[in-house]
Amino acid sequence: MNTSADSRRFNPVLNTDAPAIKVTDLVRDFGRFQLGPLDLSIPAGYVTGLVGANGAGKTTLLKLLLGLQTADAGNMSLLGQPVGDNNLAVREDIGVVFDAPFVLPDWTISAAGKALAPFYSRWDTALFEALLNRFHLTQSAQVKSLSRGESTKLMLALAMSHQPRLLLLDEPTSGLDPATRRDLLDLFAEFMAADANHTILFSTHLTSDLERIADHIRVLSHGRLVEAGTLDEVVERYAIVRGPRRALTPKNRTAICGLHERTDIFDGLIAAADTSGFGLDVVIDPATLDDIVVHLSTAEAEVSL
Amino acid sequence: MTDTMGFARFELTSFRVNAWPMILMSALVAVMTWVSSRQEPIGLAAVVPLLPVFFVTYPFLTDERGQHDLLYATLPIRRQTVVLGRYIFFLAIQLASGILALGLVAATAAATGRSLDPRLAALATMASLAAGSVLLAIQLPLLFWLGFAKSRWIALLPMLVFLTPVALMQLPGGQVRFDSFDPTALPPDFLLAAGGALLSVSAVAWVVSALVSVRVYAGRRF
Numbered sequence: 323m324n325t326s327a328d329s330r331r332f333n334p335v336l337n338t339d340a341p342a343i344k345v346t347d348l349v350r351d352f353g354r355f356q357l358g359p360l361d362l363s364i365p366a367g368y369v370t371g372l373v374g375a376n377g378a379g380k381t382t383l384l385k386l387l388l389g390l391q392t393a394d395a396g397n398m399s400l401l402g403q404p405v406g407d408n409n410l411a412v413r414e415d416i417g418v419v420f421d422a423p424f425v426l427p428d429w430t431i432s433a434a435g436k437a438l439a440p441f442y443s444r445w446d447t448a449l450f451e452a453l454l455n456r457f458h459l460t461q462s463a464q465v466k467s468l469s470r471g472e473s474t475k476l477m478l479a480l481a482m483s484h485q486p487r488l489l490l491l492d493e494p495t496s497g498l499d500p501a502t503r504r505d506l507l508d509l510f511a512e513f514m515a516a517d518a519n520h521t522i523l524f525s526t527h528l529t530s531d532l533e534r535i536a537d538h539i540r541v542l543s544h545g546r547l548v549e550a551g552t553l554d555e556v557v558e559r560y561a562i563v564r565g566p567r568r569a570l571t572p573k574n575r576t577a578i579c580g581l582h583e584r585t586d587i588f589d590g591l592i593a594a595a596d597t598s599g600f601g602l603d604v605v606i607d608p609a610t611l612d613d614i615v616v617h618l619s620t621a622e623a624e625v626s627l
Numbered sequence: 628m629t630d631t632m633g634f635a636r637f638e639l640t641s642f643r644v645n646a647w648p649m650i651l652m653s654a655l656v657a658v659m660t661w662v663s664s665r666q667e668p669i670g671l672a673a674v675v676p677l678l679p680v681f682f683v684t685y686p687f688l689t690d691e692r693g694q695h696d697l698l699y700a701t702l703p704i705r706r707q708t709v710v711l712g713r714y715i716f717f718l719a720i721q722l723a724s725g726i727l728a729l730g731l732v733a734a735t736a737a738a739t740g741r742s743l744d745p746r747l748a749a750l751a752t753m754a755s756l757a758a759g760s761v762l763l764a765i766q767l768p769l770l771f772w773l774g775f776a777k778s779r780w781i782a783l784l785p786m787l788v789f790l791t792p793v794a795l796m797q798l799p800g801g802q803v804r805f806d807s808f809d810p811t812a813l814p815p816d817f818l819l820a821a822g823g824a825l826l827s828v829s830a831v832a833w834v835v836s837a838l839v840s841v842r843v844y845a846g847r848r849f
Contacts, residue, residue, distance in 0.1 A: 388700040390849040407845070413703035424694035424701075428644045437640050440633050441702045481701075 340402045342366040342488050342521040343387065348396030350386060357382050357545040358396065364523050364540070366401075369514060371532035371553070372525040373611070374542035375619040380525040383542070384492050388418065401488060414442060417481030421493040423473045427466035431459055431476055435483070442484035450483035457505075471502040478509065489513065489522045495531050503528075507535050529611040539611065543619045553611070561597055562613045564589040565604030574599045580617025591617035630704050634712025635719070641689050642716070649685070653678045661735065668736040668743050672751035675728035679720045680762045686713055687775035696849045706847075710771060710840045717763055718833065725756045746818050753825040760829035764836035772843035 343364035350357040357379040364370045385391045398405040403412040425434045439445040457475035495503045539556045541549035567588050578590035597606050664670030699709050736743040766781050
């Protein structure tokens with residue numbers, strides 16, 4: 323059956339210097355929460371982790387990129403094309419997975435595949451079936467009967483079967499057991515290895531997954547971008563400082579980001595280059611990505627980028 | 628256009644999953660109406676084309692249950708395609724119900740041995756289709772604008788409209804007026820004009836409604 327999807331040709335001209343996602347001066351104001359102003363660039367050909375606490379604005383940003391929300395200001399582009407209802411061809415190149423399935427719960431897995439296939443010119447039924455086999459999903463099973471992990475695997479199979487260039491993943495591993503998470507991370511790694519132009523934007527608050535797979539990191543806090551860079555760059559920029567509260571002085575307090583004080587001890591994030599000014603009774607360790615996200619999320623300052 | 632037809636097929640795929648309960652309920656309503664109208668075949672012509680109106684909220688409920696608004700945002704289709712595809716789906720269902728109504732009228736007339744003027748049956752069916760079109764034309768833009776959760780009250784609207792003539796028929800003299808109506812006394816030109824007017828009303832209702840729906844759905848935030 324020839325469909326209109328067949329008339330949307332895949333554009334083979336790839337500008338690998340152009341970012342996969344670019345956001346400029348983006349603002350979305352909900353009243354009680356505002357995302358932005360946000361300037362953000364996701365490089366093509368890499369896995370970028372979009373990390374932040376719950377309510378930081380990660381899902382809002384993804385919804386804006388998909389056109390589910392309308393920005394109050396700013397510009398957005400996906401794979402070099404402005405985000406909008408008229409740029410349909412770019413959606414052929416994007417696969418999306420959210421933390422819950424977005425197909426009818428009463429459908430069978432097979433019916434879900436058949437329902438979506440006609441919309442994509444590059445839908446590969448053999449690939450869809452191969453992914454289902456890999457995930458041990460039965461085609462006759464109903465979507466509502468699937469477990470949390472199985473639902474995510476189904477959504478991944480649906481997202482990858484039309485051979486996208488860009489995967490947008492919103493909390494895909496949230497709530498999954500470690501073995502399932504490892505399986506999914508392996509699949510993401512294979513996706514990246516299959517083509518140098520493949521890109522993943524992986525939104526999550528589980529930093530351990532990003533430490534395994536991400537090349538780049540973007541940290542959102544209270545709707546603002548507070549950190550950006552490669553994973554190694556971001557981690558090496560910071561150190562974690564811990565010690566007794568009596569060691570805090572007005573001067574070294576200002577150097578600490580996201581200061582967390584308890585009864586008689588404190589911990590906080592400092593710039594790796596800023597480790598002087600603390601006494602011998604203070605311990606300074608390399609920061610993990612989790613340390614950075616936690617402390618930046620509780621800090622007010624935005625890193626100028 | 629092929630995108631729109633593709634989405635209409637998608638709607639049919641979604642509808643078929645839970646079609647049986649709706650079909651059974653429709654059959655029950657039709658039978659109850661036929662019995663309460665003293666088994667007059669014409670009652671079916673008036674009711675069956677209205678049945679799609681009772682299920683207008685179903686696709687929107689499906690959207691919310693399956694988070695289909697998120698799905699539509701990922702598919703390479705415009706929001707306008709979603710709207711027009713859904714309108715084509717409802718139009719097809721309505722036309723099918725009209726054909727079914729005429730078939731049931733003929734079948735019950737033959738089975739019960741009651742006489743039936745085909746012109747009256749056609750006019751009643753067209754009047755019912757027009758009424759259904761107007762009801763759908765009012766409901767669909769509201770549902771596209773608000774979604775199912777915020778506008779589920781709209782499902783009551785066809786019930787009120789449906790029950791009103793049934794209630795009127797129960798009033799003293801209501802049935803007598805119906806029995807005394809002689810369609811053969813109407814000039815053919817009048818029937819033709821009435822049919823044309825009903826078709827025009829239906830067409831205008833659909834077009835205006837679709838334009839409004841496209842507009843409100845384009846601006847909706849999820």
